Amino acid sequence: MAKKIYERPIIRPLNTGMMNKFGTRTEYLPVTHIDGVSVKSLIKQYGSPLFVFSERQMRENIRFAKRTFETRYPKVQFAWSYKTNYLNAICNVYHQEGSWAEVVSRFEYDKAINNGVPGDKIIFNGPDKTDEDLRVAIKNNSPIHIDHLDELYRLTDIATEMKVKPRVAIRVNMDTGIYPMWDRFGFNYETGQAWDAINKILASGKLDLVGLHTHIGTYMLTPSAYGVAAAKMADLALGIKNKYDTVIQYIDMGGGFASQNTLKGSFLKGSDIVPPISEYAEVICTALLNAGFKNTELPTLYLETGRALIDNAGFLLGSVIANKRLSDGRKATILDFGVNILFTSFWYDHKISPAQEFGMHTEDTVLYGPLCMNIDVIRENISLPPLNAGDQVVVHHTGAYTVTQSMQFIALRPAVVMIDLMGKPHVIKKKESLKDLEKNEEMPEFLKQFKLV
Numbered sequence: 001m002a003k004k005i006y007e008r009p010i011i012r013p014l015n016t017g018m019m020n021k022f023g024t025r026t027e028y029l030p031v032t033h034i035d036g037v038s039v040k041s042l043i044k045q046y047g048s049p050l051f052v053f054s055e056r057q058m059r060e061n062i063r064f065a066k067r068t069f070e071t072r073y074p075k076v077q078f079a080w081s082y083k084t085n086y087l088n089a090i091c092n093v094y095h096q097e098g099s100w101a102e103v104v105s106r107f108e109y110d111k112a113i114n115n116g117v118p119g120d121k122i123i124f125n126g127p128d129k130t131d132e133d134l135r136v137a138i139k140n141n142s143p144i145h146i147d148h149l150d151e152l153y154r155l156t157d158i159a160t161e162m163k164v165k166p167r168v169a170i171r172v173n174m175d176t177g178i179y180p181m182w183d184r185f186g187f188n189y190e191t192g193q194a195w196d197a198i199n200k201i202l203a204s205g206k207l208d209l210v211g212l213h214t215h216i217g218t219y220m221l222t223p224s225a226y227g228v229a230a231a232k233m234a235d236l237a238l239g240i241k242n243k244y245d246t247v248i249q250y251i252d253m254g255g256g257f258a259s260q261n262t263l264k265g266s267f268l269k270g271s272d273i274v275p276p277i278s279e280y281a282e283v284i285c286t287a288l289l290n291a292g293f294k295n296t297e298l299p300t301l302y303l304e305t306g307r308a309l310i311d312n313a314g315f316l317l318g319s320v321i322a323n324k325r326l327s328d329g330r331k332a333t334i335l336d337f338g339v340n341i342l343f344t345s346f347w348y349d350h351k352i353s354p355a356q357e358f359g360m361h362t363e364d365t366v367l368y369g370p371l372c373m374n375i376d377v378i379r380e381n382i383s384l385p386p387l388n389a390g391d392q393v394v395v396h397h398t399g400a401y402t403v404t405q406s407m408q409f410i411a412l413r414p415a416v417v418m419i420d421l422m423g424k425p426h427v428i429k430k431k432e433s434l435k436d437l438e439k440n441e442e443m444p445e446f447l448k449q450f451k452l453v
């Protein structure tokens, strides 16, 4: 019999049932299934790591949000924010639920067209629209949301040349009591920039001013800010009615409602402090209804809600590669997904659950990704039961901005699966391959060969 190798004994501090600020062991329930499908079977079939989306949760979210606004205001239209998650299958779930498309670049615009969204139901936002982009949007009768004066002048020029009157809105930024203020997009309300732009549009008569747009920030925890914003938007619309006898057809309040993720540095968990969508709805609808519009001239309320409609419908499944002890005694666990595909871990403390049963002990742990890069930290500190190499974890609230912001750095990007209402998984994006990656690379003739000695 071979002699056993000597292994130095290690003393590990196991904080059994230690209280944290929420009491004991609040976060530690294993998550073994998503919508009835076992996590282990998903990983077995599609690989690890793996993004999983719940069709049921997405539909529930949008239906609930629509109902919440429609019970408070007579004319409501949602538009799906493509940049939040523009996998075509995801977009189509929201389109099937009646959402239009909201895009911030030409390639997102083309995606919406290819998904079958009619041009007049694609809201074209963003600071970077080329002349060619504007021409395409004009031809398709899409509402163009103007970001700055240079765009306004170019658009006026193009409209004159094309002999058409494009449908436009201006983006407005304003002081809502939230700082730092988002004043880099659009025209400022308080300084009069917005009113100037409106006067320029209406005096020239070359553009059809159909709406007013704002997007005051993202992950906004203060619903009252939307009340302030809606009142200022209504004030502009009523000013236009007064001076030009023109009725503004819609007020677009943008997105930014918080999802239930927990911001880094937040004392309480997102699920405890994030306002429900009804609080945002209440202040926005009340501000518009009380603003003084004639009932027949109430503007339609557009909403471009992104993260709040999808974050909790997305999960990232992953596996433990190894455990180690850091020089200061802390425990570290290396996972097979890093900040390359979970970019959001730079600002969120994502909830992470083990995917299998475990014992009583927990220990403070650093979670690292697999990249050979010091910045690749998923959580600086999380209290988790000991996980063994090969064990699996489920990261929660990964539906928004993870797939669209994921980068191909060191590792290839994983597959994305959607579980349908019957509990059947469908691949909605295949795993990236080396071939996909090198598709656009070219090798000059003189570099094709080399000899190493």
Ligand SMILES: *Cc1c(COP(=O)(O)O)cnc(C)c1O
Binding pocket: 081, 083, 084, 102, 104, 125, 215, 217, 218, 219, 254, 255, 256, 257, 304, 305, 306, 307, 308, 400
């Ligand atoms: C990003 C964005 C949205 C969506 O924001 P969320 O925070 O995901 O709700 C909506 N409108 C515009 C103009 C955006 O840039």
